[in-house]
Amino acid sequence: xxxxxxxxxxxxxxxxxxxxxxxxxxxxxxxxxxxxxxxxxxxxxxxxxxxxxxxxxxxxxxxxxxxxxxxxxxxxxxxxxxxxxxxxxxxxxxxxxxxxxxxxxxxxxxxxxxxxxxxxxxxxxxxxxxxxxxxxxxxxxxxxxxxxxxxxxxxxxxxxxxxxxxxxxxxxxxxxxxxxxxxxxxxxxxxxxxxxx
Ligand code: 5GP
Numbered sequence: 001x002x003x004x005x006x007x008x009x010x011x012x013x014x015x016x017x018x019x020x021x022x023x024x025x026x027x028x029x030x031x032x033x034x035x036x037x038x039x040x041x042x043x044x045x046x047x048x049x050x051x052x053x054x055x056x057x058x059x060x061x062x063x064x065x066x067x068x069x070x071x072x073x074x075x076x077x078x079x080x081x082x083x084x085x086x087x088x089x090x091x092x093x094x095x096x097x098x099x100x101x102x103x104x105x106x107x108x109x110x111x112x113x114x115x116x117x118x119x120x121x122x123x124x125x126x127x128x129x130x131x132x133x134x135x136x137x138x139x140x141x142x143x144x145x146x147x148x149x150x151x152x153x154x155x156x157x158x159x160x161x162x163x164x165x166x167x168x169x170x171x172x173x174x175x176x177x178x179x180x181x182x183x184x185x186x187x188x189x190x191x192x193x194x195x196x197x
Contacts, residue, residue, distance in 0.1 A: 003093025005188055006115050007032065007100045009180075010108030011124035012154035014136040016170045020124060021102045023177045030184055033097040035088050038064065041080040044141045054085075072103075072110040077149055082107070098188060105160045112165075120187040122180065123164035127171040129154050 007024075011017040025032055038054040040061045049055045056064075061081045064070060073083030084103065092099045101111065105123070112121040126132045132154055136147045161167050166183055170176040 003089075004031075004096065004098040004118075006089075006111060006119040007098060007184055007187065008108040008111050008119060008121045009100070009102055009124060010105045010121070010157075010164070011170075012126060012129075012132060012157045013150040014132045014139065014154075015124045015126040016135075016173065016176065017124040018102055019173065020168070020170070020176060020180045021100055024100060024180060024184055027181060030181075030188060031097050032100045032184075033092040033095060035084055035092065035099050035101045035103075037082050037084055037088075037101075037103065038070075039080065039082045041077075041082075071114065072107045074104055074107050076104045077146075077153070084111070100184075105157045109160065109163055120166075120183065121164045122183060123161045123167045124170050124176070125158065125161060125167050126154075127169070129158070131171075 009017045009021050021034070024030060025034055036050065036052070036054055038056050038061060040056060040058040043049065043052070043055055047053065058079070058081065061083070064083070064085065065073060069085055069087070070083040071086050071089060073081060076082050082104065084101065084107065089099055101108065103111075108121055112119045126135070129151060133147070133151055136142065136150060142150070168176050168179050
């Protein structure tokens with residue numbers, strides 16, 4: 001597999017990384033395309049199949065696992081599998097675009113290890129675990145039990161932050177957006193010229 005750049009944004013659920021990723025996708029000069037993950041979880045809110053995720057059954061997910069179709073996959077929460085299909089990255093690279101991922105910390109670091117040169121791995125840190133809880137509750141898309149599951153995982157995820165290329169603090173959203181845009185633009189510019197040599 002060969003092509004454009006890979007930009008990974010990982011963070012605990014509720015840290016605001018999806019907002020950052022959406023902002024970056026709207027910056028046309030960055031030439032980014034979102035990597036649509038496959039998941040066995042049910043759609044939430046107004047999520048659409050083939051836009052937010054490829055929503056597939058657990059059975060289909062396991063078939064893809066066995067066939068070696070995934071670049072990486074994780075059981076992010078019990079019985080909720082998420083994974084990046086190899087065909088997804090190929091599809092985006094074939095368009096001549098850079099890939100942006102909104103994936104969990106383990107998956108993010110796995111992509112970085114597989115493609116160390118091409119990948120920029122950014123960790124988005126929420127101000128605190130307490131703040132995360134407030135944000136998840138405000139979102140009103142998950143049950144109390146699911147929120148607690150996400151909070152319990154957040155502390156473990158926070159500990160992986162130093163393994164990323166950069167950490168963005170997301171307490172003031174505008175600053176986080178600006179910093180993210182700057183980092184991505186720099187990564188794309190540097191690596192394109194390095195690769196062409
Ligand atoms: P959510 O259920 O809130 O959409 O996602 C839960 C977590 O799974 C988030 O941290 C999200 O970034 C992560 N995730 C989404 N897609 C993938 C994927 O393809 N691989 C991995 N490893 N994690 C993913």
